[in-house]
Every structure is written in structure tokens, then in C-alpha cells.
Amino acid sequence: MKEFINPSREMYDQLVRRPTISAREMRNTISTVFKEIELKGDEAVKSFTSAYDSVDLEKIQVGKEVLERAYAQMDKSLIQAIRTAKENIYSFHEAQYPTDINIEINKGIQLLQRSVPIERIGIYIPGGTAPLLSTILMLAIPARIAGCKEIVLCSPPTYKGSIHPSILATAHICGIQEVYAVGGAQAIAAMAIGTETIRKVMKVFGPGNQFVTAAKEYAIDYGVAMDLPAGPSELLVFADETSVPAFIAADLLSQAEHGVDSQVVLITTSNDIAIQVKNEVYDQVERLPRKSIATEALKNSFSVVIDSPEEAFYFINQYAPEHLIIASEQPSSYIDKIQNAGSVFLGNYCPESAGDYASGTNHTLPTSGWAKAYNGVNIDSYMKKITFQHINKEGLELIGNAITLMAREEQLEAHARAVDIRLNTKI
Numbered sequence: 001m002k003e004f005i006n007p008s009r010e011m012y013d014q015l016v017r018r019p020t021i022s023a024r025e026m027r028n029t030i031s032t033v034f035k036e037i038e039l040k041g042d043e044a045v046k047s048f049t050s051a052y053d054s055v056d057l058e059k060i061q062v063g064k065e066v067l068e069r070a071y072a073q074m075d076k077s078l079i080q081a082i083r084t085a086k087e088n089i090y091s092f093h094e095a096q097y098p099t100d101i102n103i104e105i106n107k108g109i110q111l112l113q114r115s116v117p118i119e120r121i122g123i124y125i126p127g128g129t130a131p132l133l134s135t136i137l138m139l140a141i142p143a144r145i146a147g148c149k150e151i152v153l154c155s156p157p158t159y160k161g162s163i164h165p166s167i168l169a170t171a172h173i174c175g176i177q178e179v180y181a182v183g184g185a186q187a188i189a190a191m192a193i194g195t196e197t198i199r200k201v202m203k204v205f206g207p208g209n210q211f212v213t214a215a216k217e218y219a220i221d222y223g224v225a226m227d228l229p230a231g232p233s234e235l236l237v238f239a240d241e242t243s244v245p246a247f248i249a250a251d252l253l254s255q256a257e258h259g260v261d262s263q264v265v266l267i268t269t270s271n272d273i274a275i276q277v278k279n280e281v282y283d284q285v286e287r288l289p290r291k292s293i294a295t296e297a298l299k300n301s302f303s304v305v306i307d308s309p310e311e312a313f314y315f316i317n318q319y320a321p322e323h324l325i326i327a328s329e330q331p332s333s334y335i336d337k338i339q340n341a342g343s344v345f346l347g348n349y350c351p352e353s354a355g356d357y358a359s360g361t362n363h364t365l366p367t368s369g370w371a372k373a374y375n376g377v378n379i380d381s382y383m384k385k386i387t388f389q390h391i392n393k394e395g396l397e398l399i400g401n402a403i404t405l406m407a408r409e410e411q412l413e414a415h416a417r418a419v420d421i422r423l424n425t426k427i
Contacts, residue, residue, distance in 0.1 A: 001278065002302040016319045018263060018368045019300045026214040033185045034218060041195035048186035055157045060197045062163060062179040070168035082173055086137055088360035093142040096379040108395025112388040117147035122191035124206030125155040127183065131164035138362050139205045140174035146382035151176050152191060152201055156183020185215035192219035207364055227381050228374045231367045232261040235352055236321035238312060239268040243327035244348050249280030251325055254353055256297035257290040266303035267312050274303050313337035320371040323352045342371045396422060
């Protein structure tokens with residue numbers, strides 16, 4: 001990890017910039033994938049799967065019996081752990097369910113807002129270097145609560161020519177039956193365009209690498225919405241003198257092991273803490289099975305010592321981390337300073353892993369600074385709000401003059417006459 005002590009604000013722009021692949025390079029690749037799938041459908045999907053995942057598929061869809069078999073073979077203690085997480089995620093997201101708004105704004109003017117579920121959604125589950133079964137819970141459970149009728153799951157066939165069995169078993173636990181062994185940008189394109197086998201969805205959810213995120217953005221051109229920009233994982237830890245260096249190092253490595261393009265950052269007001277964390281990181285990484293991945297990610301990572309907590313949080317809000325840990329015995333004293341973050345973990349005994357798996361909050365979060373404008377996935381992500389209004393003649397008389405005055409100022413005479421004809425006609 002690189003180290004900085006009290007950098008100037010002029011350096012912040014450079015420090016908050018994430019390591020990325022050339023946007024032009026990604027755009028060209030994504031464009032090719034979409035065009036090929038639009039022209040050749042399943043044939044192109046299989047071709048890209050062979051090229052990118054080194055798997056030659058006969059069938060794209062995973063049969064129901066395969067899901068059931070994966071569930072039957074799953075370790076019972078793991079099933080119980082998944083169910084524990086499922087209950088907590090369900091409880092937290094069920095509490096988010098929106099209530100309808102029904103208000104008489106004026107006599108004769110009734111306004112209503114209803115939340116309506118998106119009918120058919122697609123969820124993408126990464127499975128390249130790790131089978132992210134927890135992401136199925138995070139995406140499928142709120143979709144079920146919201147009332148989405150159809151849930152499509154795509155995940156790369158990287159496990160012995162098929163999807164990892166833990167992903168298949170978790171899909172079964174969540175009641176998902178439409179599963180496809182397709183990964184990467186081709187999965188997003190197939191869900192966005194539709195093929196002979198995969199019917200088009202209305203919105204795509206799920207994290208992935210930079211190509212997956214770019215494909216989700218490209219899908220908008222095909223009339224398919226996306227949840228949020230969720231690319232390579234990232235974590236920022238703020239530590240004061242009451243933090244525990246060994247805990248912080250473990251947290252940093254928990255995200256560094258996600259992938260070589262992950263980034264982890266330490267911001268601390270104590271130089272002693274920075275030194276101790278650095279030593280702990282290099283000690284603990286040696287004991288990780290995914291040492292090579294974590295070590296590569298650490299090359300993208302850094303620590304910063306900033307004497308003032310106010311300045312430290314100014315930097316944090318500029319960075320806008322996906323995950324933010326407040327490593328302190330008094331974390332609540334810093335809450336009001338947080339403006340931009342995907343999800344926040346408070347205190348020395350609150351690891352980011354808790355949110356990844358079982359505490360109940362959602363772990364599908366904005367990365368690459370998008371936390372300045374996006375929130376993580378929640379119930380509203382799966383719903384659209386429709387407004388209704390009922391106006392009788394008395395109500396129209398109350399607001400008619402305001403409508404016609406503004407319409408004519410905008411030189412939209414037909415708008416004004418749509419009001420005039422109603423007020424001047426006796427029925």
C-alpha cells in the first residue's frame with residue numbers, strides 16, 4: 001500500500017481516482033458483444049462463453065432438476081447459515097416497503113401515488129474467482145418482497161463447465177427457477193436484448209467487473225434499466241487512536257481478496273495506527289488462500305494520515321466509498337460528518353463482512369465514487385411509482401387560471417384551451 005501524510009487538497013483528485021480500464025477499450029468491446037448477440041442470439045452467447053470462460057455449452061439454461069440436486073447436496077450447516085442471513089435480509093427490506101400516498105390537495109383535487117413492482121428483472125451473479133451466493137440473497141429477496149413476478153439469474157459457467165453448485169442451491173432457496181449459465185458482458189447483453197432462450201428483462205441488477213458495469217450502462221440504449229454502477233469492490237476505513245489495527249487489517253484484506261481490481265484505503269488521524277495497520281496487513285496477507293489476488297489489489301491501495309478529523313472526512317466524502325468502516329470506540333461522534341458512502345459500519349466490532357452476508361442490509365452498492373449520487377439496492381429499486389389524479393369541475397376551477405397563465409407564457413396554447421373548453425362547457 002502506498003502511504004501519504006497530510007497530502008494537500010490538490011492531491012485529492014488524484015487519490016480518489018480509481019484504477020480503471022480505458023473507457024474507449026471497454027466501449028468497443030461491449031459494442032461488439034451487443035451487436036453480435038443482437039444478430040446471432042444464442043449462437044453468439046455460446047461463442048462468447050467459449051472465448052471468455054473457456055466453456056463450450058450445449059444448453060444455456062440450467063434445468064430445475066439441477067437446482068434441486070445442488071440444494072440436496074449442499075451442506076446442511078451452510079443451508080442454515082443461508083437461512084439465517086435470509087431472515088435478516090427479509091426483515092430489513094420488508095420494513096422498507098413503501099406506503100401509498102392518497103391526499104386531497106384541494107377541494108375537488110385528489111392525488112394518489114402507488115408503488116408498482118417491475119414485472120421481469122434480471123440479476124447477475126459474479127462467479128469468476130468466487131461464487132458470490134450472498135449476492136443472490138441481496139437481490140432476490142427484496143425482489144420477492146416488492147412483488148416482481150419473474151426473476152432471471154445469470155452467472156458464468158466457471159465451475160467444471162457449469163455454475164458453482166452453491167449459487168444454484170441458493171437460487172433454489174430463493175425460489176428462482178429461470179437460471180442461465182452465462183457470464184460477463186454477454187449475460188447483460190442477452191438479458192437486455194433477448195435471445196431464443198433468454199427473454200428480455202426490464203431491469204438488470206448485480207455487481208461485476210468493469211466490463212459488466214459498462215454493459216449495464218450500454219443496456220440503457222436497448223430500453224433496459226440498471227440498478228446502479230456497481231463495479232470492483234472497495235472499502236475505506238477511518239481509524240482514530242481508539243481503533244484496533246489487527247481488526248482494520250483484516251477488514252482491508254476482506255475486500256482486497258475480492259479481485260485484483262479491488263481497492264482498499266485507510267484514512268487515520270494517527271501515524272502510529274497507520275504503521276501498525278501496515279505491519280498487520282503484510283503479516284495477515286501471508287496466511288490468505290487468495291494471497292496473490294489480495295497482494296495485487298494492495299498495489300492499487302493506499303493509506304493516508306490526516307491530522308484533523310474534519311479534513312479526514314472531507315477527503316472521505318470526496319472519495320465516496322462503497323463501504324465505509326468507522327473504526328472507533330465512539331463511532332457515533334463521526335456520523336454527522338458522513339455525506340457520501342454506500343454503506344457504513346460503526347465501531348470496532350462491526351466488520352464489513354457482516355453487511356456482506358448476514359446483518360440484513362444490502363451489499364449491492366455504488367462504487368467508483370457513485371455514492372455521491374446513488375444509494376445501494378433497496379425495495380424501491382424494484383418498484384416504480386405511478387401517480388394518479390382525479391379532478392372534478394370544482395377542482396379545475398380552483399387551479400384553471402394558474403394552468404392557463406403558465407401555458408400561454410410557454411406559448412402552448414393547446415394546453416390552455418384544454419382547460420378553457422372544460423370550464424366553458426355546460427354538461
